[in-house]
Each structure stands twice: as C-alpha cells, then as structure tokens.
Amino acid sequence: MAREDMDKAAYFKALSSLDEDSDDESTISSSRDKLTTSLPPHHKSSPHKHNETVDPKQNATPQLERSLSAPTPNSPSPVHLIKETPLVSIKNRLQQGRTGTPLSNEVSFVAETPTSPKPIQSGGARPLRKTSAPTPTTLNRGAQFPSFSSAALGKRKRKEPSIKLVPEQHRIFKDLVFFYVPPDDIAPVRRARIVKAREYGATWATEWTETATHIIADKHLSYADITSFLKISSIPDHIILVNELYPLDCIQFKAILNPNQKQYLLKGYEPTTKDSAAGTPAQPPSSPAPQQSLELKTARPKPGRWSYVPPKATPDRSQNGGDRQSALPEAGEMDDVTRSPEHAEAAVYGTIGDEDTTEPLGAGPVVESPQSVEEVSRADDDLDEIIKGALKVQHLPLDDDEDDASPTGSPHHGGDSSDDNGSPKTKRKHITRKPNFNQEGFSCMKGGTIDASSLNPNARTISILQEMAAYYTRMDDTWRPIGYRKAITTLKKQNKLVSTAEEAVKLPAIGQRIADKIEEIVHTDKLRRLDNTKSDHNDIILQLFLGIYGVGISQATTWLQQGYTTLEDLLAHASLTDNQRLGIDHYQDFQTRIPRAEVSALAKIVADTARGIDRGIEAIVAGSYRRGAESCGDIDVLLTKPGTSACSELTPLLYKLVSQLRASGMLVAPLSVGRTESSSKWHGCCVLPGQEPPIWRRIDFHLAPASELGAALLYFTGNDIFNRSIRLLASKRGMRLNQRGLYKSVMRGPGRAKLNEGELVEGADEKKIFAELGVPWRPPEERVC
C-alpha cells in the first residue's frame, strides 16, 4: 500500500522551467518562478538520477536553447506545448454522445492527441495538416478557441522539460526531425526519451509534418496503426519509420544506426528500399534486454544474507497457479477486502479485531468453526492443523487494543463513542484551544468501514478514480494522487450516488476537474482518460516493475528506459540490489495476499516463541489484520512488554526472537534490519512451516516500549491515509504525531519544518491520543479511509 514518493513530481515540475508563453497553470508558474527567479544560478538544481539538471544558462535564454534544436526553418518552434488531454469539455462530449451514438465510443480520443493549437503557429509556416486531430469536437474547439485557455477545464498543460544539449560533436540527431506516435510526452518515460533525443540534437515535431525525417512509434504499434493515425495511405519514402528502440540504441552507440534492422521495424512494415539508410556500425545488440529463459535463477545464490534455502523457493511456480495467476498486480488494491461475508471464516474472523472484549493478553476465548479454513488449506493437513490450532488463540494480540482502553484513564471515551462524537472538545480537558481550521474536514475524523466500500453507491466511480490515482502515481506525479485520494475519501462518505459534476463540485476535496470526471464515469461507466492508459504497454511494464519489492518509481522508470521489459530481463542483465533480486525471485509470493487465517497462524508462532524468550512479551498483530481485513498484504507484528520505556530494552529480545524463528524455519530472509540500539524494526520474510508449496510472506516486526504502545498501535494499524490525515491534523494543532507519541509545543519553521522535538503529550494510550487531538475514537476497522 501506499508506496509513494513525495518528491519526484516536484522535481519534474522544477525541471520544466521552460514554459512557453502564458500558461494557465498556477502550480506550474509557481514552480517556474521558483526556478527562474528565486533560484540563483547555481543553487539547488535538484540532483536526480536523470541527470537533466537545469542549466542556469538555459534559464537565461530559454528561447535560444529551444530554437537550437529546431533546425527546420519553417517551424518557429516545433517543440511547443503538448496538452495532456484532448481539450474537450466533458459536457460537450456527453452531449455529443447523446445526440450521436449513445456511448460515443468512437468519439473517444486518439490516444493523447495534442490538440495544441498553440498560438505559436500563427505564422502559418507550418505545413501541418492537423490530421491528427480526429474528433470533430476537437477541431471545433481548436477553431473556435485558438488560444483556448482553460476556461472551464482549468489547467491542463504540461510544461516543457528542460533540454540540455550534449556537446555539439555528439549531437548525432542534428538535423533530424522526429515525430513520435503517439505524439505526446505524458508518461515520464516517454518524456525522458524525447528529451534525450532532443539533447542529442533531434527536433521534436509535435504535430505531423512531412518535414519529419523519422517517425518514432511505440513499439506495440503496427504499420497500419501509423498510417491510420496519420490518415495517410503510406509513409512517404523519405521518412524513416522506426520503433522507440531505435533512438535509444543510436544514443547508446553514438551513431545513426541502420533503421532497417528488424528490431526497429514495426509490425506489418516493409522498409521501402530506402534502406541505404544510415551508415551503421555492425549490429547493435539491440536493447540490453534480450530475453532468454534463464534457468539460472534457481541456481543463483540466494540473495538474502541468510544462506537459508527455503524448502522450495519456487520463484514462479506455475503449477498451483490457482491463487496467483496474473503476473501483474491487481489494479485496485483490495487491502481491506470486501468479500463474501457468507464465508463462515469471514464471520469468525471478522469480529476478532474489535471483539475480544477485555481479554488481557493471555489466553483467550476460542473462536471455533474452522470449517471454512478447510477449504483454504485442503491440500495440506499440516497447515490445516496449524490453522485450527491458531484459531483457538488467534485473538491473542488483538485485545490490547481494548486492553489499553478500558482500564486506563479517559473513562468516558472508553465505551460510548457516541459521547465522543457529540463533543470532542469536552474530552480535551486541558488546553482546548479551538482550531482555526476545519477539523471536520479531516478524513480521520470520520473513517470508513470495510463493507462500506462495496456497498457504496459510488463504488464504480471510486474504483475508477482509484485507478486514476494509481496511474498518476506511476507517472511519477506526487500530488495528483493525493488530490484524487482526498476526493475518493469524500466520495466514500456519500451514501447516495453522485452523478453530476454540479453536484460533485460542491463536495469537499472535489474540484471542477474531478467533478467532470465523476460525471463522465457515471454517464459512460468509464473514463476515456483512463482507457488510454490501459493499452499502454510501457505502463504495464512499469506496473510489473513497481511490483518488485525494493523497486520504486525511479528504478522502474530507468529500467523501462533501458529497454527491459520482463523480470527475466532484469535478472539476466540489470544490476539489482539483494533485496530487489529477492523481490523478483518471490514476485508472485509477495503479490499473493495472505488469508487472515494464515496471518493468525504465523502470529501464533511468533507469540509463542516470544513468550518462550520472555513471558512478558506481547505480540500484537496490527496492520490491515487489526483493521479486520480478510486478507493481508503482509504481516505486521508489534512487540511490546509491560513496564518498558525504551526500545533498547526490547532489542535484545527481538534479536533472540528472530534467531529462534529463523532456526525454526519460519523466518527465511531479512530485508531491512534496524541499525541502532534504539531502532525498532525488523523487516523480512517468513513462511508458514509445513506449507506446501511454501509461499514467502512479508513480515515486519516493530518494537514498542509500553510507554509508546498507543502511538505505535496507532501508527502500525493505519491505514496509511488515516495516519496521514491524523498526523496532518496534529500538525495543524501545533503538535506532532509519530509512532512514538504525540508531542505538543512543536516549533515549526517555514513550511512546517520541525524545529524541535516538542513535549510528549501522550504515547502509551491509543485512545488518549485520539482524545488529545479531538478526534472521535474509532476502532481499527473504521480506520479505513
């Protein structure tokens, strides 16, 4: 869940200092300002992998730089802005759909066609027929609003990445004009490629023109796709048609390669005899990623620092493919699964989260009815046994949650949450300064519940918006996903279908643009903007790579640029960290959700082992399990012990625990281990002993001394959105919340930067933390935002 990088988008924004003309996107202009004005020449040009640093000189003369790369005389600036999305107002489209074909599917866009009728062309010098603008509406709009600027739609523009030309002698693409199909640079990967080509001297034609020397097509496109896209019967002889590998290889080999090699050809394309083509060095070994089967992977020494070889470390066992079908992660993250409550299992487990009444940690009420479990584990008796056994104690850790509630102070919010809801202020005995912000607006004030998601009348809309958020995350956009998530949170709280934009825009966190999308979704059951991405192979590969533990957007993007397309490619040719290699070896395992019963079984082992080390240790399963999820992505175990007040009192115990669990075969590899005395976490992998075939699971241990237990529980229970929300709320109240406690009197500098630690307000009691913040207490299952 929430694997996010907060800074990249900012970086990309910063990168694009070279905006053309007036630009209606406020955020952009702000970042531009930041670069061009507040940034003195050298200062912080964000370091980054993609070394497209902002050249100060360039800031001074952006126009110059740009025209440098535009040798064609007639195009004042072929590299003007590309719009992200066809600028057709939703309403227009809907209307059109109604009058024309009901669903107007064909009116849909051609990919991300740049309609960009940017004023620049005023000279009319461009011989462009805008054949690439297929939709009547688009043309229409273009005609009517040549300098259309965001009227109803708001900001849509993408800004120009900065181009840093390589030294002249290396500009192998000098005098070449590339036309890309599709002609956009929305995905960072494509953008980076285009930028790269331009750095090597290419001119980027953003609209189709016969002055282009090359057409660079996405490699999944066929020749027919190109001609139909360009609305021409054949590609003119003088234009070279190649796929996207071509420029990459040229750059790699610092030469213009023979474009007629088969790895560069499009499906259905016979290079016309113009193959005399360019001088070519022998044979570029094509992209660095040929694919071979590589049986070697099993032979490869285990990546984990432990030399342990699991019973069967089946990297990709296809045999029991039953539960792990697709190599790709599911789009929707069903963290807190919504599923068949008719499952007895579900019923049984569903309750433990909050249930387990006032059990002190120890023994507990038995939850019977293992019948459902049978089905899960049918194949394996041992597993069955273990799970049955686990059922008897499965509530074990969970009670603490109640535990710390009842006995401790705050008697009034213990049982009756209604009271809490009524007047949050009353419980804040001291302080109680009224917020000058709208506290109700925080999603942590009113969490959701698990089943709400499936029953919500807006479920369809929500799931599509979630896909959008995920898409933008993959596109390395930091902030849009946040916007989408907030809108989704709002939508989840509606108990009736929101069908019009007008209605939607009144809701909190829903602005005009998302409102329009909501309307489109409700009326057409889909979002064209999203459909476009579905067929994007690069996006699919990106998803594949991002599914690897230890791989984030940066690495995934880099690999994609380097031409890798499969996990095998990576194993064979990419340089991988140990964790990444392990992540690939167990890709399917980690992608497979863990049934609640198995989490229980694993937790029992941990708890039993821990108690063998020290009777006082409590093992509490947090994470989505504590929130009542029917299946979990990983196992989060909080380790604590009454009377402790520092992690250092627990680390030796953790050390012993890990070593025993390792010896018993449950833990199979470490991934990330605390470095210091006071550090508090251990991340690694485990398998349920006896499981056949064994499935590696991600397991995390967190240490929490009793004095920090409440904050740790809060943190470790999540969900992530709830955490962010409540932390933001704390920060707005001049406090700071982290996994150790709630602090007040935090001094913050510019940008809320923390200046001091603050004074501890509460750490031990989860409910008191809620109370201090004026947030109504809610049980873990309701912290699904």
Added chain:
DNA sequence: TGGCTGTACTG
C-alpha cells in the same frame, strides 16, 4: 502561492 505525514533503513 504554497501546502498536502513522519520516520527509518539501504547502498
């Protein structure tokens, strides 16, 4: 116009 959580490990 500048926010959008806060921390910890890896290499």
Added chain:
DNA sequence: CAGTACA
C-alpha cells in the same frame, strides 16, 4: 543523499 519502505 536519493531511493525505498512502513502505516
């Protein structure tokens, strides 16, 4: 330090 991870 940037990247990734954790909720």
Added chain:
DNA sequence: GCCA
C-alpha cells in the same frame, strides 16, 4: 489533483 484540491484547498486556504
């Protein structure tokens, strides 16, 4: 993306 949205919001103050």
